Amino acid sequence: MAMLIRNIKTRPPFLLLFRSIYAPVHFIPYPNSQSFSTAPKSHQKNLIPVSNLFQRYGFPPSELPHFLKKNQFLLNSNTPEIEKSLKILSSLNPSQDFVVSVLCSCPSVLELEFLEKWQLGISELGISNISIMAIRNILEFSRKYDLKPDDVFRCIKCLKRLGFRENTVTRVLEAVPMVIMSSEEKIRGKTEFLIRIGIQKKEIDRVVCSFPGILAFGVENRLKPLIDEFEDLGYSLSEVRREVIRDPRILGLENGEFSQCLKLLKSLRCRLPIKENIFRHGAFRAGYEVKIRVDCLRKHGLIYRDAFTVLWKEPRVILYEIEEIEKKIEFLVQEMEFDVQCLVEVPEYLGVHLGKQIFPRFNVIKHLRSIGGLGDEVGLRDLIKLSRLRFYNRYVKPYSECEQIYGRFGGGSEVRSRHPVGMWKLFKPQNHPKSNEDSRNIKSYMESLA
Template sequence: MALRFLTRLILHRLISNFPPSPSYPYQKVRFFSRKCSTPFQFSSKFAEKSQYRERILLANLLQRYGFQPSHLHDFIGKNRFLLNYSLVDVEKSLGILLSFKLLQKSIVSILSSCPGVLELGFLKKWEIGFSQLGIDNVSPMLIQSVLEHSIRFNIEPIDVCRCLTGLKDLGFRDETVTKVIEGFPRVITMNSRDIERMVDFLKGIRLPWKEIDGICYSFPMVLGLGIEDRVKPLFTEFGSLGFSANEVRNEIIINPQILGLEVGELSRCLDLLKSLKCRVVVEEKILNKGALRAGFEVKLRVDCLCRHGMILREAFKVVYKEPRVILYDLEDIEKKIEFLKQKMGFSINCLVEVPEYLGVNFDKQIVLRYNVLEYLRSKGGLGCEVGLRGMIKPSRLRFFNLYVKPYPECEKIFGRFSRDNEVKAQRPVGLWKLFKPQSYPDTKEDLRNIKLHMESVG
């Protein structure tokens, strides 16, 4: 009976799963696959495959023009409208950008901030516009600034031509006009009357035109500063701090960026200088060129630390604890911070606890000590992890005795106290003998006098 039941079950399954006969059109159809594919699903899968292919082709094209493969996925994902552009048009747009003599790094920068620049009609319009500016050699930096500003604020080539004409009519040199648009493209959208007011103000503080032209060349943003709410209160602060008009004028000629100070910034920097506790030699070097210059140098260092992620209060604290940072060039400070973050893997906030890092020599101390510790870490020679404090705080001799002397192979890396580098004596050997008093032999009379003196004393 069990055999009969099993036979019926197998026959039932075979009949139910068998394809329908044409003679029975109304019979229900059952497929071997449980899921039924509709035309909509077929079209959506085809669209996804087509879009994926477009993404791959666009990524390959952008990679040829300088994009890093690791950044392409996020870039295309954030700017999916680029997939609607024809690849032929995109390649033509990239060719126009190259014809502007832009470096691949600049092209990547423009497209990262303003991907809409890839629109072919937009670039063709500016290709004609740049040729009509009346400038002999249009710099790539000017082209980059204008393109980025144009796509954001819908600027036309005629607006740039009008701005160039206005600046030249005021008397600025061609080099200065180019530099202004490169560094401060917002001047294109400014009212010409506001630019004239700033020029008149600079003339009013008795600056000759040559110096005004130089100030705008090195600090183009001065043309965008508000006179009533920014510049005049700043000059009032200069006077309240005891600086004469002549002193302020001379400093502006040397450092035009002083005009970009916020009201109150200089006062805080000068308060920090007054409260410094450092060696007299360091303090004299800081104040060597006047209090105004020193206060501005403090401001530059604080801004540098804030650009790298430090809050304002902590930046002032670092400069207060390590005044030598005021004497170092900004390039040297930037190099130390980049090495700290990129190479050593520390956070910028570590400088609050170890500000001495910014006050030591980069090549002779920071790099050498880091190389020694990295070598020992790779060989398992460090018993415990050495932080930034343990690397910077010890003196050179102590660091040598701790991490270099026990490992002879580290002496070539460190180099400072290496046995191969013999330290030359500062004075000739045996010089101390010349300062030793000359001794004379005692005579019989001297011995007799000494004997009589001792007997009288006894």
């Protein structure tokens, strides 16, 4: 028995990896991996050298079984060729994160013939501090569309001829690598369009660096109709230019989207101070703030109509920062375990303070749920819409241990009075001494009543 235990402890790591891929499911040390028990024997022969090779180039051992199962062609490939490909790939950027990132995104770049074309290509791009993401996008896009290094060189030279700095070129390759396939005429057409709407040549570089996606849009079918929509809504080109310079992402609006945002703003029913704060920088900027928050809600799972409904019911969300909204949604879904669709029914959740109201109330409900102190499950509506005093009387006051959890009305916390101590004396009526005449008048009044 001791010999068996000693053998298990000294078992080579590659055997554990072998078993994690080919053994039955109940022996797999990584629960997310699946069995390779039906893999061909030719694959099994290459498993150990290929696995060791990928680990040597920084691939995490915990992710290797799933990666090899998903890309079984690697196990049937020539191991020396894979090693040559990995060596070329790592020479493009020495970071191990780069190799792993490229392999996870597009494993087919390991084709030796493809990488040999790029062995000296990256250094000849003429960009001194090109980012890992830009190199990865170039390789992935070139592999997908069978592009040659000369195609990428041509695009970069075109961008530089148009006056874009290296930093802007890198941002374009990171965000919209499809620009590689665009002709110089098309790219130039977009810069000329910016000039026509009032953007100066020296400002174009900053606009494209802030929003490189503009180079992926068509002028006639996307950008020009957008400017026409702004003009139809009553905005001059000078106003549009000012807002584009402030935030170039405005040019990413879809046709008709801005009109819907302004329509929502006109129909708002909220307190005057809130509405004035929403329009403090003008209707144009207010409409774009609506668009940003609609995109945020859609990103987290709401459909377009429901996102507008949430903003219409709770206009304060238009005033909150995107980071704050995302923190509340993340807490709602991950910690409170509610569906994001609950926001349509209880949009007030996004309008209350996360630290001062949501945290303490949820902690109380979580504690009561753990000790069986809740008769019925508390929904998001009861959790948010109850007044501070009603929530305290219903869920905190009957349980002494909840005083400290809730904090606001806890026994150790001091509740501030509405007015400073002694203020009541200023509102107390003065007590004047009664005169003989007052006594006679009171007596006469009582006799008249009798």
